[in-house]
């Protein structure tokens with residue numbers, strides 16, 4: 001190993017490898033953090049996100065463009081804050097945001113969420129959701145709620161928190177045993193293992209910081225090919241509902257964890273470059 005990393009061609013390879021891995025490394029080091037304070041109120045948060053509402057061919061009713069905007073509301077402690085507003089003014093399959101992330105082995109997604117109003121007329125849990133948060137694979141032929149993904153979501157029908165997996169073998173729905181109270185801020189986090197299809201779900205009451213559950217679930221019949229993801233998505237959708245939900249999203253944090261092989265290369269190259277410089 002010592003003779004390999006001391007040769008100049010390998011040093012060049014290391015530099016190229018480091019450049020190629022820079023996106024993953026940056027994401028791993030700092031990730032994506034958005035408190036929605038940098039946007040003009042009433043606009044879509046376009047500097048960091050794309051609109052799921054505009055890539056939803058199966059919407060019951062075409063969403064407005066943009067499908068959601070940044071608004072002003074009160075945080076869990078009663079202070080004014082800007083947050084993403086999923087508006088209840090229309091019934092459709094997906095309003096929300098998504099953005100590209102590197103394909104890697106593990107992800108951690110966290111956000112604060114408050115649902116003020118659940119959709120009326122829902123007939124299925126997984127078909128009507130005031131919000132979902134997940135790591136997904138973009139699919140232009142499907143609405144954003146149906147993209148291959150590992151996610152946590154809120155339900156309009158039973159008004160509770162659930163985990164959900166969509167994969168080549170179908171879908172799995174996991175009740176997490178925690179009810180959602182309207183008007184209450186919750187902090188939610190999923191830690192996803194893309195290789196095994198495992199989701200660790202944590203839910204806190206934001207104001208008290210009380211941990212309400214810490215539950216790990218694993219998708220059935222998961223294959224490594226199912227876990228090739230390229231976007232994170234946060235969206236609302238109604239497929240069977242006759243009314244629409246209202247939800248606020250704030251303090252989004254996304255971390256992408258590089259594959260072990262990538263980490264090993266980063267460490268190896270770091271040692272080699274330090275020795276040569």
Ligand SMILES: [Ca+2]
Pocket residue numbers: 035036037081082083250251
């Ligand atoms: Ca905020």
